[in-house]
Amino acid sequence: MKKVILVGGVAGGATAASQLRRLNPDIEIVIYERYEDISYGSCGMPYYIGGEVEERDSLVNMTPGKFRDKNIFVKTGHEVTSVNTDENTVTVLDKANNREITDSYDYLVLSPGGSPKKLPSVKDGEQVFSLHRLADLDYIMSYIEDNNVKEAVLIGSGYIGLEVTENLTAKGIHVTILQHDERIYKNIEADMNGVLYEAMTEHGITLKLNTEIDYVDGSQAVLSNGEKIDAELIITGVGISPNTGFLNNSGVSLKNGLIPINKNGQTNVKNIYALGDAAVTHYQHIPEITMQAALAWPAHRLAHIIANQISGDSSVTHEGFLGTNIVKFFDYHIATFGLSEKEVADVPHFVIDQKQKNKSGYMKGAAPIHVRVYVSTETGIILRAAVVGTEGVDKRIDILSAHTRLGGTVYDLINIEIGYSPPFSSPKDIINMVGYKAREKAENL
Amino acid sequence: MKKVILVGGVAGGATAASQLRRLNPDIEIVIYERYEDISYGSCGMPYYIGGEVEERDSLVNMTPGKFRDKNIFVKTGHEVTSVNTDENTVTVLDKANNREITDSYDYLVLSPGGSPKKLPSVKDGEQVFSLHRLADLDYIMSYIEDNNVKEAVLIGSGYIGLEVTENLTAKGIHVTILQHDERIYKNIEADMNGVLYEAMTEHGITLKLNTEIDYVDGSQAVLSNGEKIDAELIITGVGISPNTGFLNNSGVSLKNGLIPINKNGQTNVKNIYALGDAAVTHYQHIPEITMQAALAWPAHRLAHIIANQISGDSSVTHEGFLGTNIVKFFDYHIATFGLSEKEVADVPHFVIDQKQKNKSGYMKGAAPIHVRVYVSTETGIILRAAVVGTEGVDKRIDILSAHTRLGGTVYDLINIEIGYSPPFSSPKDIINMVGYKAREKAENL
Missing domain, CATH: 3.50.50.60 (FAD/NAD(P)-binding domain)
Structure with a gap:
């Protein structure tokens, strides 16, 4: 019977373990988590402070007990301190007993996350x-x-x-x-x-x-x-450092402390996979540029991909990520995807700005949204998008990213058929107007 | 100097006229509108009753006076009663003076709309x-x-x-x-x-x-x-009938009272175009099936296309429409796109239903959304989608339609990178889950 060891039991590791079990009733699965809590929605934690999340335990998806019921063994307080890729073993510190153990794997899944600076x-x-x-x-x-x-x-x-x-x-x-x-x-x-x-x-x-x-x-x-x-x-809140020190001299390659992975979620060692905040891959739309997938969405997607890969379905791969992200700050919403401002500066591009109401302008409460896109001069692809406003920012960033993912250009935004009714948009939504503006700009270039 | 006559001055006709002028400083443009009001946002009218639209005149975009400033001549109270496609003339009833006039055109744009039954x-x-x-x-x-x-x-x-x-x-x-x-x-x-x-x-x-x-x-x-x-x-509110009686015996083809158009917005007569509630075209994703473009979004899009075509840019065409639509009823939102239920019944398909919260389930106010998609068994394309819920319905229908428009399949929904933060979605959004469910279903077919 094959055995999978997962290093880290928060979002990435826990989801990968669940998916592995779904696909393989018989495989042996062990999670080592160096702290006590596993499988919680860390993105929800701020909202418990303010009361938007009413029950602390609603932040927890799976407990060690629930995992046990699925025949998945979770060892909390167990820190993986080194990996031997020749022997396919890990050394683990059982912190409560200050005891070192060695365990062996067929597949190793690294989801160690990071630590606050x-x-x-x-x-x-x-x-x-x-x-x-x-x-x-x-x-x-x-x-x-x-x-x-x-x-x-x-x-x-x-x-x-x-x-x-x-x-x-x-x-x-x-x-x-x-x-x-x-x-x-x-x-x-x-x-x-x-x-x-x-x-x-x-x-x-x-x-x-x-x-x-x-x-x-x-x-x-x-x-x-x-x-x-x-x-x-x-x-x-001054950033995090990846918890990858235990991989030094293991044979698993690191790049600036992060773990590069390929489209299968594999590291340079073929039976070792990685995901989560410590993993690094590339942009979906600009594959030449590296991107750190330190967001919940890519972690969940990679968990599925890695579970499929280990289960023998090599057809399920990832294509890189756009890094779509959004933050709420009181009534305001801020969202982006794609290259950073710094990265985009190195790619020939032009910029389109459009400010427009989130719904029909004659409606009470119609509020401005600002969309900025950085467009590849060569391909017309949106390299980076930034959207700021109140209601409706999430919709616009998600449409732009879904469109860009499938290779849609900025010029083609005019054809995106937004569901229109006055409470939701305009007959020419801001997304469409960005496309019209880009066409006008291209004609005059 | 070329001359364009537009029949109907509400959304479609008025937008087409403005775009024609933008592209052609010199062309002659005349709008005949049989009633008094032109260029108003009819979709906003219900909201003026309840006070969501505070100023009646905010529903009006362009007035005859503003059009005059652009050298566009608007004749309200003028009903086009017949078209002579051999002579390129229209017969117009000046209703106030009960006088019939004849006018000639190089291009005719039909945007007659419909009348309530x-x-x-x-x-x-x-x-x-x-x-x-x-x-x-x-x-x-x-x-x-x-x-x-x-x-x-x-x-x-x-x-x-x-x-x-x-x-x-x-x-x-x-x-x-x-x-x-x-x-x-x-x-x-x-x-x-x-x-x-x-x-x-x-x-x-x-x-x-x-x-x-x-x-x-x-x-x-x-x-x-x-x-x-x-x-x-x-x-x-029992439906509308297209105002196309004036086209009988004109040589402009009708189909069930509607005016079929091609990808250029052209009728069967090459210098006559049509758009708006009286026009009929085909679905973008299933081009074999006819669809009536009686929505504001397609009308505005066609206005641009027809203006470009008449202005000599034949590269701007339409690809059919998805018919994305949404309605708000108090706190509830209902949206669909694609084939009707009746039309979808004739295409081999399977159905995926997914019910999930619109934001992270642990957040106060997280509310259920129900997504149903009808998937072509042959291609995996979403033939029809229906979404019901409160907040966040518009986002989901728009993502699904943007994805489908570019040829994305239901199976590929797993890769749509939704901007995640607890107030907006889940790390596996309902859109992604529809894709996961469809894959599971396909594996078991």
Whole structure:
């Protein structure tokens, strides 16, 4: 009987294990997870803080017990510390017993994720947390309650920073966001992020640009500008580092600490697969450019692909990813897909901007949406799209990405037949108008 | 100098005229419109009744005066009564002066639209209206105000019937819907229309199935079941008939009263084009089957195509339409595209149903969406899709139609990278799950 070991039991590993069992009633499946919680929806954690998620346990999909019922063995508190690709074995630290064990596999699936980067300047604060694991959420919630927190400091303004800010605010906690440079939420264009400032003003959030914490002094933080502010709770959101140290000298190739995979989800070692935040692949629409698939959607898709591959169906592959993503910050929605701004700068392109209402302009509550697309001058393919507004942003990014995925050009956007009725769009939706504008531009190039 | 005559100045004709002028500074353009109003958003009219559209004139895009500024001549109250395709002339009745004139064209664009079907049983009521033209809206609004209407009867439950019902209710008027048979809003599957009943119950709307009006008796209506009900206002919404009588014996072919067009928007007569509710073409994804393009989106698209064709750019053509459509009824949204249920029955297919929340299930307010797709057994193409739910229905129908338009199969839905964050979707969105289910079904066929 073949045996699969999965390293990491959060979204990627847990989904891969379930799919493996679905496809193979008889295969042996073991998950090693170095922490205690498995199979939870980490994207939902910020919303439990603010009460949009009412039950903490609704964030958990599968428990070790439920996995056991499927004959999948989950060992939590077990950290894989090295891989021997010649022997097909892993060394595992059983942390509770401080005991090292060796286990062997036919297939190894790596879903180790990442760890939040630490800031040395705040190491002295007992009120310092990051929101990465389910246990972090529990710590934060207890800490808020025990200390009746009214003043929080958020370091960083990535999507988790924004979501946590919104939810702390919903809980009645005043938030100060510290951004070390002068640009917040770098996933969106600097000249399109005005809605974030608007929302912060509307909701009484304090933003300090070009500011860091120098050190923590009890329940206060001393800032780089000399100011001292209340900081009963400090949450850091300054990025993650992939947990791939255990692969050093294993024979599994790394690139900038990430694990490159091919269309089968395979690493350079043919019986070892990888997915999740530590994996790196390429863009679907521009395969020459590498992309890190550190999003929930690609992790779930790869889990299926890898399960199929291991189960012998080599026809199920991935084609790269677009990196479609969206964040909500109060009433505002920000979404992008494709190359980063930096990456797109190296590809010959032109830009189309269109601002238009999300529904028929004569309707009460019609609100502006701003779509920007970066179009390959050579092929007409959308290299990158950015959409900002309130309602209807998700629809537009998803249409653009579905269209681009199948090879549709910007010029062909005029033919996308959006379901029209005044509460939903216009007879010429913003998506269509981007196409009309691009045609006009191309005629005048 | 070439001359274009347009028959009908509502959405299709007015848009075609504007586009013609944009492309041809010098061409002569004349619009004959048999009624008084031109270039208005008829889809927005129901929303003015309920107050969602606050300014009546915001429904009007272009006035004869604004057209005059573009050197486009609009003759309202002028009905084209016949076309002589040998002489390239039209006969026009100037209704105000009861005078017949003849005008000649190089190109003729037919956008005559349709007229609401009349019900003989209600002909005696002065309170009987249909909502088809802008003038109808004005009549209805005055009538409601002058008579302090509190009880209205809606005959029929098509999309206009539903929208008018919602908006009369918002205005504090009790509505009774009469449906002559036992199925409401036939655009959606009988077993998926439950949300309509729910909304009617929630909002105190009375629905009487298998019921018609026998006759009107003052401010009351006597029904086919013998009942007598208050009917201070009666609105009929029982379909439209194309206004194509003037084409009889003209040499322009008709099919069931509709005007067939080719990919250029041309009728069988090469300098005569047609668009709007009276035109008929074919499905984009199943070109063998005829479809009536009686929706605003195809009308606007055809207006551009015809303007390009007349301007000498024969590369701009249409590919048929999917007929993507959506209607809002209170909190519920209903959308479809593709073949009708009747048409799909003749094509070998299988059905996939998926019910899933519109956002991550653990989020407050996550609400069910039901997607049904009819898949060609032969090609895997979605022949027809139906989506019902609350928020997020528009997004799903638009993704499905954009995907289908480019030839994407149901099996490939698993690869559509939906922008994920808990307020918007799931890591495996309902769209993806339809694809996974279809694959599973295909494996077991």
